[in-house]
Amino acid sequence: xxxxxxxxxxxxxxxxxxxxxxxxxxxxxxxxxxxxxxxxxxxxxxxxxxxxxxxxxxxxxxxxxxxxxxxxxxxxxxxxxxxxxxxxxxxxxxxxxxxxxxxxxxxxxxxxxxxxxxxxxxxxxxxxxxxxxxxxxxxxxxxxxxxxxxxxxxxxxxxxxxxxxxxxxxxxxxxxxxxxxxxxxxxxxxxxxxxxxxxxxxxxxxxxxxxxxxxxxxxxxxxxxxxxxxxxxxxxxxxxxxxxxxxxxxxxxxxxxxxxxxxxxxxxxxxxxxxx
Numbered sequence: 529x530x531x532x533x534x535x536x537x538x539x540x541x542x543x544x545x546x547x548x549x550x551x552x553x554x555x556x557x558x559x560x561x562x563x564x565x566x567x568x569x570x571x572x573x574x575x576x577x578x579x580x581x582x583x584x585x586x587x588x589x590x591x592x593x594x595x596x597x598x599x600x601x602x603x604x605x606x607x608x609x610x611x612x613x614x615x616x617x618x619x620x621x622x623x624x625x626x627x628x629x630x631x632x633x634x635x636x637x638x639x640x641x642x643x644x645x646x647x648x649x650x651x652x653x654x655x656x657x658x659x660x661x662x663x664x665x666x667x668x669x670x671x672x673x674x675x676x677x678x679x680x681x682x683x684x685x686x687x688x689x690x691x692x693x694x695x696x697x698x699x700x701x702x703x704x705x706x707x708x709x710x711x712x713x714x715x716x717x718x719x720x721x722x723x724x725x726x727x728x729x730x731x732x733x734x735x736x737x738x739x740x741x742x743x744x745x746x747x748x749x750x751x752x753x754x755x756x757x758x759x760x761x762x763x764x765x766x767x768x769x770x771x772x773x774x775x776x777x778x779x780x781x782x783x784x785x786x787x788x789x790x791x792x793x794x795x796x797x798x799x800x801x802x803x804x
Contacts, residue, residue: 529572531740536801537608538568542770543797544604544617549784550794552621554629558768558780560601562704562737563671566763567605569743570669575750577666580610583636589666590639590655594648595673595702596631597782603627603635611637646679648672649699653689656697656758667750669698675707678716683728689758690729698750699730699760702737704767706778725760737763771796 529537541564549555570576570591579585593602600620607614612635619625626634630643642648652670659666676682689697701721705712712718722732735742746761753759767781768774771793774785785793 529574534565534568534573534740535803537572538564539770539797539801539803541568541601541604541608543794543801544608544614545600546771546785546790546793546797548600548604548617548620550786550790551618552629553784553786554621554782555600555784556597556629556782557600557771557784558706558774558777559595559598559673559782561769561771561774562765562767563595563598563601563702564769565738565740565743566671566700566702567601569740569747571605571609573740573744575744575747576669578609578637580606580637583611586664587666590652590668592639592642592648592652592655592668592670593631594642594652594670595645595676596642596648597629597673598671599627599629599631599643602631602638606635606637645673645676646681649682649685649689652697652699653685653692653694656689656694657692659696660692660694667696667698669700669750671700671702673707674701674703674705674712674718674721675715677701677718677721678707678712686725686728686730693729693756694758695753695756697758698747699758701760701762702765703762704765706767706776706781708778708781710778722760722762725762729757731755731757731759732762733759734762734764737765738769770800
């Protein structure tokens with residue numbers, strides 16, 4: 529895909545996520561919107577190796593969505609690349625559906641159930657270490673929330689991964705600076721975030737998480753990395769990116785717009801579909 533195609537795809541995915549959450553009356557819209565360009569790059573941009581017709585393919589890369597509240601985004605992307613029919617997303621958060629408000633691993637293409645924060649990086653560590661021990665070539669990529677980095681289990685896992693030099697593992701931190709109760713830096717400051725990861729034996733890179741140029745510059749050649757250190761990518765993003773009245777507003781965490789606000793959000797996203 530060209531960058532123009534990827535930008536158009538990102539706009540379409542935001543529309544899919546909004547439609548799902550508005551129809552269900554729930555869902556983490558803003559947490560999903562901050563990560564759209566990242567997941568579009570991974571799944572539509574050729575970074576991840578996968579087979580939508582065979583979700584359990586042994587040679588697949590393992591993508592771990594540790595910030596499991598962004599489940600609508602991963603569900604939408606997986607449907608869009610063919611893991612299951614898009615119309616199944618109509619059952620998001622329905623009693624007879626498999627698409628929970630937090631991530632569920634009975635959805636084709638989903639590796640783990642998540643939502644209770646702080647666990648995904650530890651699971652990714654186990655997968656990456658197993659690949660080393662079994663001489664497998666798959667990569668493991670874990671997407672974390674920055675509020676999730678307040679959890680001690682993240683830093684225990686970071687220490688373990690650095691010690692074992694798991695250079696087949698990449699952690700991406702969605703650095704949107706907001707979580708459910710406010711700004712991360714007001715709650716417990718994370719800065720200097722990159723230097724913290726480096727002190728645990730990681731290579732750290734900071735990028736604009738909405739720039740396809742920067743995402744591909746950093747992640748496009750992960751399979752040929754020879755750094756002998758795990759890589760963390762701190763992706764600066766905007767919470768609720770794409771809907772002006774939701775951007776950087778922490779009180780929208782976990783909520784789907786309703787009524788007039790839902791119509792306004794849809795109108796903004798629809799208007800952006802015509803952008804170059």
